[in-house]
Amino acid sequence: MVFCGKCGKDNPPGAKFCENCGSVLESVPTYQQQRPTYAVGNWLSHEHAGFLPRFVAYIIDAIILGIVGWIISIPFGTSYSYGYQMDFNYGYNLNPTGTILTALIGLAYMVYFEGGRGATPGKMVMKLKVIGTDGRMPIGYGTAVIRWIGKLISTIVIFLGHIWIIFDKEKQGWHDKIANTFVVKE
Numbered sequence: 001m002v003f004c005g006k007c008g009k010d011n012p013p014g015a016k017f018c019e020n021c022g023s024v025l026e027s028v029p030t031y032q033q034q035r036p037t038y039a040v041g042n043w044l045s046h047e048h049a050g051f052l053p054r055f056v057a058y059i060i061d062a063i064i065l066g067i068v069g070w071i072i073s074i075p076f077g078t079s080y081s082y083g084y085q086m087d088f089n090y091g092y093n094l095n096p097t098g099t100i101l102t103a104l105i106g107l108a109y110m111v112y113f114e115g116g117r118g119a120t121p122g123k124m125v126m127k128l129k130v131i132g133t134d135g136r137m138p139i140g141y142g143t144a145v146i147r148w149i150g151k152l153i154s155t156i157v158i159f160l161g162h163i164w165i166i167f168d169k170e171k172q173g174w175h176d177k178i179a180n181t182f183v184v185k186e
Contacts, residue, residue, distance in 0.1 A: 002015050002025050004018040004020065004023055004025060006018065006021055006023040007020050007042065009042075011025060042135065043131040043135050043136075043137050044131070044182075046129075046131075046184035046185055047184060048170060048171040048183065048184055048185075049126075049128045049183045049184060049185050050165065050171055051162075051163075051171075053185070054123075054165065054183055056126055057120065057122035057123045057125065057126040057128055059122070060121065060122030060125055060126075061120045061121065061122035061123075064122070065106055065109055069101075069102045069106075072101060072105065073098045073102065107148055110144060110151075114130045114144045115139055115142075115145070116138055117138060118131070118139070127186040128184065128185060128186065129183070129184050129185075129186055130144075130147070130182075131183075131184055132180060132181055132182075133181065133182060139179070139181055144179075146178060147176070147179035147181055149175075150173075150175030150179050151173075151175040153175070153178070154175045157174075161173050161174030161175060162174075171183070
């Protein structure tokens with residue numbers, strides 16, 4: 001097979017032009033061809049993921065981030081436990097260091113997995129990928145940061161940016177629109 005470096009399609013041996021995009025193919029012996037780390041096929045042809053699978057992926061990621069955040073926050077004197085004392089001290093007790101640390105952990109998690117791997121562990125379990133509206137996957141770290149900021153906006157406005165996925169014909173939340181991304185099924 002001859003691999004197209006432009007669109008990612010495998011073409012028959014000896015092909016001079018890509019069957020998918022028409023690009024000129026380099027005649028490199030099959031044993032020397034290097035496959036990309038990530039699938040770069042035509043992700044735009046995949047079905048867009050709806051609200052429910054994305055919500056389940058979010059719950060999985062929230063559990064992972066909660067456990068990691070709890071472990072890392074212990075040395076800073078913060079607490080994620082409810083009712084850890086018998087007085088009126090219920091709920092989150094995050095000092096500014098804990099709040100900033102929690103936000104940075106969430107940012108690093110989302111940027112690393114969505115920007116560099118194409119999906120968070122929750123999305124991997126649900127077999128979802130984050131792609132650019134131009135079909136690129138992974139989306140890159142810069143786009144992942146923009147998407148994370150968009151998620152903050154989507155959440156702050158009473159979660160309307162996330163609920164928008166249900167009503168949007170492209171199944172995009174506000175964060176997807178801001179970052180020019182889609183979430184598709186594998």
